[in-house]
Amino acid sequence: MIANGHVVGDGSWDLRVFVTDLQTERLIRVKGDVHIGGVMLRLVEDLEISMDWSDHALWWPEQNVWLTRTRSTLDQCGVHADALLHFTPMHKILRVQxxxxxxxxxxxxxxxxxxxxxxxxxxxxxxxxxxxxxxxxxxxxxxxxxxxxxxxxxxxxxxxxxxxxxxxxxxxxxxxxxxxxxxxxxxxxxxxxxxxxxxxxxxxxxxxxxxxxxxxxxxxxxxxxxxxxxxxxxxxxxxxxxxxxxxxxxxxxxxxxxxxxxxxxxxxxxxxxxxxxxxxxxxxxxxxxxxxxxxxxxxxxxxxxxxxxxxxxxxxxxxxxxxxxxxxxxxxxxxxxxxxxxxxxxxxxxxxxxxxxxxxxxSRPQPMLENNGSTPSPIDDDIDAALNNLQTTLEGSSISTNSNDITQVPELKDQLRFLKPKRFTLKAYKKYWFTCRDLHLYMYKSREEMVHGHNPVFNINLKGCEVTPDVNITQNKYVIKLEVPSPEGMSEMYIRCDDEAQYARWMGCCRLAAKGRSLADSSYESEKQTILDLLNLQKPSEQPVVNPNTLDIQVEDFIAPKYLKRSRAKLTQRILEAHANVKDLGLIDAKMNYIKAWQLLPDFGVSLFVIKFMNLKKEELLGVGYNRVMKMDINTGDHQKTWRFNTMKAWNVNWENQHMMVQFEDENIVFSCLSADCKVVHEFIGGYIFLSTRSKDASQTLNEELFHKLTGGWS
Incomplete structure (x- = not known):
């Protein structure tokens, strides 16, 4: 039987397609074996409007999905007679901040x-x-x-x-x-x-x-x-x-x-x-x-x-x-x-x-920087860059020691003050002799015991520790806070240095050791110098180099609200005093120094989530950094336990109950995320794993497939 020009009972139906550009709807006679590309072709022919439709695709609002696989059939996509599809541009205007x-x-x-x-x-x-x-x-x-x-x-x-x-x-x-x-x-x-x-x-x-x-x-x-x-x-x-x-x-x-x-x-x-x-x-x-x-x-x-x-x-x-x-x-x-x-x-x-x-x-004219990313660098610059990379590679593969014997393991020795806080007691710092070697920190009661290698008071494996600065230059306070993994959680201890040079040596040493890198690593000297540079930037100058009357400084644009308690005039004076240390920096250098100082802050790069561990009712705080996951006190932010990515075996999400499980070498943790979807936590962990795979090969291309494999999740 034929009705309205169509054979009735042949399995075909009228598919409703709304064309967003024209604000009009069309009925396209289709069968379930028609491909998505065929539907769009018939639609364009039916419209009889001469324009470029190549950026258009079918969007299924009810199912909230794009039908961009043009070789898939309607049956394969699950499109039936009651569906309403939108024929709409794929590229649209987005307001991006x-x-x-x-x-x-x-x-x-x-x-x-x-x-x-x-x-x-x-x-x-x-x-x-x-x-x-x-x-x-x-x-x-x-x-x-x-x-x-x-x-x-x-x-x-x-x-x-x-x-x-x-x-x-x-x-x-x-x-x-x-x-x-x-x-x-x-x-x-x-x-x-x-x-x-x-x-x-x-x-x-x-x-x-x-x-x-x-x-x-x-x-x-x-x-x-x-x-x-x-x-x-x-x-x-x-x-x-x-x-x-x-x-x-x-x-x-x-x-x-x-x-x-x-x-x-x-x-x-x-x-x-x-x-x-x-x-x-x-x-x-x-x-x-x-x-x-x-x-x-x-x-x-x-x-x-x-x-x-x-x-x-x-x-x-x-x-x-x-x-x-x-x-x-x-x-x-x-x-x-x-x-x-x-x-x-x-x-x-x-x-x-x-x-x-x-x-x-x-506000000043800037010299033109060559090659802001759009054109290849000159040959001379390429050669210089290659030589610098070669030098870095060679230095990184050698062991930096004060001896000609490359088999000698570098060691740091000093007298430092030590404090292990205990609840309900007020204890002062006591002097001990310290040595750091092979990622281990040893503490001795006397110099003789240290020299002869007698039994130390204790030794700490610094790998996996949390290292936090506690510095106040005006008070001559140079303290390194160590949080050491223990069966009961993270154990706190403080090491106080006498001056900034000693602090830079030991802080650089502890930071590298926490990442599993020893004093033999070529980055130790640069780590130490970076710490010294940061300390020098914080020293106030006695005399500003800029006349405050020539500047209109709105201090709230420069200072976080919690430090706005002082008078505006006093804050302006202190900003100008601090500015004397950086007055010679160019535009890019000033920004780079800002970024480097930001990266050295204790909380830098730690993304927080409110979670609940399996079978526990208490809300906890989870921090995800570039190389670790941390259980933290939800009120103070103190680290209670740290799991390093290099000990992680697998991570996945059970989407049915929204629980995430992370498997480590020594234990598994299972938790639900309360402050965001579990997929967000999963993507942070997988994303950092992905970023760690990047190499110095200048010709490398972005491996999107690997990114989605590591971050996409699975049921």
Whole structure:
């Protein structure tokens, strides 16, 4: 029987497809064995409109999934007669907030995995090593008050109605359940978490695409458009709207220097954590790198924050990384000013001085840096770099000793003061003789016992210890806090040095030993020098070199709120005194010194999560660093136990009960994450493992498959 030109009973049906560009719906007669590519081809033929459709693909709103596998059939994708598909561009306008809090409007691929989208965005922005960054949803103050599972649910209200009567997508500021077979299972599913709604910088003038790919494209297997010549619009302090092509000559200078102050909107949306728990809750917003941003509730003109997620900055080179260095510096600056990471008052003044130097240098003409990442370096520079790398390699493979005998193991010996605190007792430091050799710290009562190698009072295996500075230069306090693993947890002990030179020697030694590297390592001297340089920067100068009357210093732009108790005039004076130590640094050098000092802070690079261990009701704090996982006191942040990645055998998530298990050589730990989805913790651990595989091979390419293998999770 034939009805309306179709054979009834032949297994075909009318598939509803909504074309978002035209705001119209079409019915396409299909069977279950029709391929996705065939559906799109029939749709384009039915539309009879001459335009480039190559950047378009099918989106299934009900299942929250892209149908980009063009060779898969409707049956294979599970599409039936009651489905409504959207035919929509894959590249859409996304409002991106950079680490310096500026907003850009960029054309981003909404159909590929977030990791790939970030890689493309970083390529457009000329930021090398995009694997260190990711997208996160903007937070509001409410997110710091609740754990992930306890967030108040928000009514799903419709944003509006299409003019043909079809309902628009639900509120896009909600993590949406994922059923994508290509992504990780269970991540951010059924979540009550909501992103802070951020007003777009401008509403779309119409429903037609703002930017459609240029050229006469043809259907591609995966439908990925390679044309990225859309507009890159600046919001905030910069209001011009320019294309990438137009910005090619100014992109380096534009993004390598940031406005002195962020836009009022950016300041309004800053959230300041007031406790360790609130710091942990700030990690709830990270997107799942294995899913597309569309699958995670993000829609055109929404806002996402681009941030450095993994704090291991590979090959940070001033010659090629002016933009990258500036954005890392800005993220570090806002972490300190926002009290996301703690520092002492002396360190805060040092950071303020470096920030002031950056501000002063930015206002002066800068010498042109060769090769900011866009062109190959000159031959001479290549030869110099190769020779330097060769020298470093050769030095790193030798043993640094004071003797010509290369078989001699280097050793550090000194008289130091020691304190092991005990509850309810007030004990003073006592002098002992110390020696460090082969990652072990030995303590003796006398010099003679040390020389003759008699039984030490005790010895500590420094590998796996937590090493924390406790320094106050004005009080001549140079203390090394050691937290040593023991069956009862982490045992605290303090070593006090007499002066900064002795402190630098022993601090450098302990830091390297904690990482499993001995005094023979070639990096010991540079580690020691870095510590000395940091201490020198914190020494106040007696006389400022800048007249305070010539500068308008708003101290709240330089000092974290908890140190604003002093008078503004006094703080300004102290900033200028500290500035005298860094007055000769150039722009890039000042930023690099800021970054290096930030990296030396005890809390640097530790991402926090509120968790519960299996069969325990008490909430705990988990810290994930680049080389370890730490159980920490939820109130004080003290380390209770440390597990190193080099003793880890496996890590995975049971998505059914949202429990994560990490297997180590000596034990297994199982916990649920309360402040974020377990996938976020899993991705941090896998991401750091991935970053540790990077080599110095200049020709290496980004291994996305390995990244997803290590971070994607499995059932």
């Amino acid at each position: 950079l680490p310096d809090l500026r907003y850009l409007e960029m054309r981003v691929d909404f159909s590929i995995k977030t990791f790939s989208s970030v890689t493309q965005v970083c390529k457009d922005l000329r930021i090398r090593h995009p694997e260190e960054l990711s997208f996160c949803k903007p937070l509001d103050h409410n997110h710091l008050k609740y754990n992930y599972k306890d967030m108040p649910k928000k009514k799903q209200e419709h944003n509006g109605v299409h003019k043909n009567g079809h309902i628009c997508a639900n509120d896009t500021n909600t993590f949406i359940a994922n059923s994508s077979p290509g992504g990780s299972t269970g991540s951010l599913d059924n979540s009550p978490f909501m992103c802070a709604p951020v007003t777009p910088s401008r509403a779309p003038a119409s429903s037609t695409p703002i930017n459609s790919p240029a050229g006469n494209g043809t259907w591609k297997r995966n439908g990925y458009g390679n044309d990225l010549n859309g507009s890159l619009n600046y919001s905030g302090n910069i209001t011009s709207s320019l294309s990438l092509d137009e910005l090619n000559g100014t992109l380096d200078s534009t993004l390598a220097q940031s406005p002195p102050t962020p836009s009022p909107e950016a300041k309004r949306h800053l959230v300041r954590p007031k406790s360790l728990v609130e710091k942990a809750r700030m990690n709830v917003g990270w997107l799942d790198s294995s899913l597309s941003i569309m699958e995670q509730g993000v829609r055109e003109h929404d806002t996402l924050c681009l941030r450095f997620k993994f704090f291991v900055f590979y090959d940070l080179n001033p010659k090629y990384d002016a933009i990258r260095i500036n954005q890392i510096y800005e993220q570090a600056k806002w972490q300190l000013l926002n009290e996301e990471i703690d520092c002492t008052e002396e360190e805060m003044l040092m950071f303020a001085a470096l920030q002031l130097q950056v501000k002063l240098e930015a």
